[in-house]
Every structure is written in structure tokens, then in C-alpha cells.
Amino acid sequence: MNKKWLLVACLVAVFLLLAACKSEEASSDQESKEQKDSEPKTEEPTEEEPEEEEPDEPEFAYTFPLTGKGTDEALHPRVVAVMVNNAPQARQQSGLHKADLVYEVLAEGRITRLVALFQSEEPDVIGPVRSARDYYVRLANGFDSIYVHHGWSPDAKTLLTTGNIDSINGLYYDGTLFKRASFRKAPHNSYISYENIMNESKKQGYELEQEIPSFKFKEDVDGVATEGEPAERVKVVYGKYQVEYRFDTDKGLYHRYTTNNEQTVDRETDTPVELENVLIVAANHKIVDSVGRRDVNLTSGGAAILIQNGKAQQVQWKNDNGRIIPVKDGLEVPFVPGKTWVNLVPDSDFSSKVTWE
Secondary structure: OOHHHHHHHHHHHHHHHHHHHHHHHHHHHHHHHHHHHHOOOOOOOOOOOOOOOOOOOOOOOEEOOOOOOEEOOOOEEOOEEEEEOOOHHHOOOEOHHHOOEEEEEEOOOOOEEEEEEEOOOOOOEEEOEOOEOHHHHHHHHOOOOEEEEOOEOHHHHHHHHHOOOOEEEHHHOEOOOEEEOOOOOOOOOEEEEHHHHHHHHHHHOOOOEEOOOOOOEOOOOOOOOOOOEEOOEEEEEEOOEEEEEEEEOOOOEEEEEEHHHEEOEOOOOOOEOEEOEEEEEEEOEEEOOOOOOEEEOOOOOEEEEEEEOOEEEEEEEEEEOOEEEEEEOOEEOOEOOOOEEEEEEEHHHHHHHEEEO
16 A cells, blocks of 8 residues: 555544544533433522511500500509408409509408509599508508598508698598498498599699609510419418419419409409419518507518419518519519509418418
8 A cells, every 4th residue: 555545544544533532422411411401400599688677666665664564655644542441341342453553451350451553544433442551551652652541540640641642531522522332331332433533633733643663574474484383372361361362374364362262353344353463471560559450560571472474482572662572682573564462461470371382
């Protein structure tokens, strides 16, 4: 074979080799494409800026200082404290279901009287109204309240007439501001309307709005665990008379009952008294005269039991500028936002007279 045909043969061999490589490459590309088409397609993530969550706007701008409940009013109505009869002949009472705070303390004998403090709600009628004792006046004065009563003991009279306390006394307005109900006998039938309290307060030139310090409240009730032992039924015994608080698990609050299983409800509407907090405190009680009037020490501090959310927590109490507050390890224990009832019990009877289960 001459050189010319040798060159042609080499060129043909190179051409055939290149064609084979190209065919193999095309086949490989086709297989790769088919494999890619068979795989599930996923969308490429897009970079989007996260949406900014707007902060929750508070439903109310302010809160009532005695309940921790919301309000849009910066200045609150002045606290009105009414001395309410709690003898068997006076039950059921009127207006107690709207009280922000109630103090229950022994008077003469083994019957308690109530100091009901109103601010966030205004009942149409309150009563029966009863006479003052000096320690009831001091409890009400811790809130700079307008104190409403019908009569007084000698010590209460001295305090009310010399202590620069705004008050309305039924002794001077019997049958006018204070009405006698026909369905009960005196002294268990004196009633007053909230409207009459306001009208007389304006006439006397009393301040009708005020800004007072607030109790400490749990900001997030669901997020704060309540300490203590289970307490779905709590009993406080005052001799033959007793109080019982029963926990309503559905509502998360307590209903109040008295002797003979009688639930505390409003006389006019049958609305039950419902409480988020019950504070039971041990205080020294001392009989000071032949009538059986008492002196109750409101400043010493001592043992206390705070009832909230179905539990009883053993704490201490102290007098903070005239107010009884729960404390533990030197710090104020917050209330659950809502209504509160405070029972003062003789310290000599405390451990045996307060029970829960």
C-alpha cells in the first residue's frame, strides 16, 4: 500500500472513532435527562422577609386597683365602703355580689359584720346597713373611702368625728337617704341606694374620684402556677356560725356559703357572690367592755391562708398603709384579678377554725 492510501485509511479510522465517542456522549446525556425527568420536582426556595408580628394591643388602658380588672378610665370612682349587717335576720343581703373587696370581722357575740368596698361596680341598693366599730372604720380608711354606716360605738364615733374621715351616718338620715324595708324588722332593715350615697357625697363636698395604689395582681393567671394544697372546700368557723367557700372548677372561682348550707346570693337578683381570692388572717381579738365589743389588732401581722385557683397557700399578712395584704418571704403575694373576700379570725382559734380539703 502506497503512502496515499495509508493516509486515507488513517483519516477514516479517526473519523469513525470520533463518531463513536459522540454517539456514546449523546446516549449518556439522554440517560441523564431521562433520569432527571423521572425525579420529583421541587420548587426552589425563595428568600422572603418574615412578616413582623404586631404586638398585642392591651384591651384596656388602665386597671381598677382593687380587682386588677381593665378599664379605660384613668381616674376611678372613689371607693365607697358600706357597713353591712350579717345577722341571720339580715340575710340575704343586697349588693354584695358587686363588691370588689369585703372584710368579714366579728362584732359582739359570735356574729360577723361586713365592710363591703365598691369601686368597679355600682349596685342599685346596698344593705342592710349596720352600725360602725372602730376597726371596721380603720379597714375602710385604708382605701380613703367614703364610709357609710347606720350608728356607731363610742370608739367608732370618736374616730369618725375627729379623724377627718368622709362618712354618711344613717342616724341622721333615717327615712330619707336610708330607707326602712317593710319585709324586715329593725335593726335589720336599713337600706341605701348607691345613687343616694353619691348625691349626699356631692352635697357634702366629698371628692368623688381618686387615684389610689393598686394591690399586686398576677399578670398572666394561666401562665403562673398557684402554689399550695388542694382546697376545693374551705371552712371558717366563728362559733355556731360558719362560712364555707366552694371552688367552681369550670369558672375557676369560689362560691360562698354560710350556716345551714345557704349560698350567699343577692336578695334582689339571686346573683351569687363569686370570688377569685379568699384571704383568711389570724388577728388578736380582745373583748373590751361589758357589752362584748372587741378590739381587733390590725397592725401586728401574722399567719394567713390565701385561697386561689382551688389551692390553699400558707402565707403571712401585714398591714401596708392600712391595708391587709398577703406576704411570703417578705414579698407581697399577688392576687388573681377579680374579687376578694377577707376573713379575720381570732388568732387563738386559727389553726382549729380554718380547714380545707
